[in-house]
Amino acid sequence: MKTKDRPDRKPRSQRARRYTQLMAAVLYNCNFRGFAEGKISKGSLKGVCTPGLNCYSCPGAVAACPLGSLQSALVNARYRFPYYILGTLLLMGLFLGRFICGFLCPVGLLQELLHKLPSPKIRKSRATRVLSHLKYILLAVFVILIPLWKLAPGFCKFICPAGTFEAGLSLTFKNKFLRTMTGTLFSWKVLLLTLIAVLCVVCFRAFCRFLCPLGAIYSFFNPVSLFGVRVDQSLCTHCDACVKSCPMDVTKVRDRECIQCGMCISSCPTGAIHFGVKDAKRKGSEGVSVVSAAPSHEPIHKVAERPVSRTSQFRRRALIITAIILFIAGASLLGIGLYTGGFQDVMNKAIRICYECIGIG
Amino acid sequence: MRKPIAIVLILILLTAMASLAGCSMPGSSDAEPTLAVTTPTPTTEAAVTPGDATPTTAPDRFPNRANADTGNGTPKELAANDVAPEFSLMMNDWATFRMSDHDDEVVLLNFWATWCGPCVSEMPDLMKLAKENIPGFTIRFISVGDESGTVAQFVEENGYDKSLIGCAAGTRISEYYPCDYIPYTVIVVNGIVRETLIGSRSYNDYKSILNKYIGK
Structure with a gap:
């Protein structure tokens, strides 16, 4: 017999999400001895990138940060093309998209916990929607241009609050010598961390929505990602209850701002939203809202009878072809990267403490 | 039925991640080698490219000296008054640098990587x-985060003296000179470690540090 969630409790999918977030955060940072000794892990897993943002200079981190590895690879791109990290990001984006932000990012979990603190809250608006584009600018300038031109990991060095929190504060707390090396940059990074933390208290996932370049990268894959939130178009009445209930700056389910957390599932009056794997044969169950808008008052049985339009079919096929191309490209890049020593490159960087992550330099 | 499928998928994903994490956890924070290995691992690259070590015997002056070439001795974090571990490394000019050959000198060993901004920025000052060709003073730059080809490209691009720069890939040097932080600089006087320095410094800083040891 199916059990129903109590109204005062979170839906089961949200409780499962919280457990998954916690498990991911612990798994990424399970080198507990490192916290005690103030030393970072040097295990071979440091050549593998975690899906979510997690500083590899954190004493607990057992794997590499994808964003830090990308910047480091771009700094060295004049010597070696970053096949490995690009392939990794492409495949992670293709399989999970921003589902990673919703389920597998420790920084996302921290932001959500901060937002639980009692305070006045800023709700999403046109202004937050505009601000959500800022992360693409940060991606272009601090993650791509500064590493390529100035040969420094710009985001890690000047912005990354994960690096300041996980690596900077924990390592300088344990290491007296490091404390003597901190200066203006460290002060700036701690100030920025504090501001972001305060912003996260009043604004849901403020860093994720406005600043995170990794979220920006994964957002490009949301329309084609193979796993995540799905909308059954045969049931959708386009009432927008999902968009209204979502605290992110989404305009429709699975657009670039959607972190696929599934909070909208319980808000859908027709049960049209669910988690699932992309199924090419399943007509009418499509990840992206593509059918021409029907009036919200249209009866459900009428909506269900609507034929899938040609545009919809064409778009679905285009997305499938794109996904196949991306998969081939990602697998090829990863293969070439592994063959050319990309794994070792990522590990070489990740097993040594990054001054930029700490805020020294 | 859809929620359980999602949860099962998540659990599979996490189990896969957990198994991967489990692979590295036993040696996660202490990747120092086990001392059972007593011979260096020869690599194909070792015979043909700069940056490879040639096994040597321990010198008589420090009979119990740790040796990165043979694997003798316990690799540990270096501190003042430790005997500098022996190693040989082929520099980018194909000449071999052997630590014990410079036991009567002041040696500055700079551990760096091409992707390390502070390392690259202090290199001109050290060069x-x-x-200055100070008598009794030797300096060597040892890359601990790159492949030898990358280091060779870096040296060519910047026009640095090839005889001063080598790559530790394929050797055990970074185990015997453990450096979580780079740039990491070790100052060795007459075979004994006098100072270990973390972080980049200016020409004047290095000069004042070295003045304490050179000609004394």
């Missing part, structure tokens, strides 16, 4: 120091 300036090297060009």
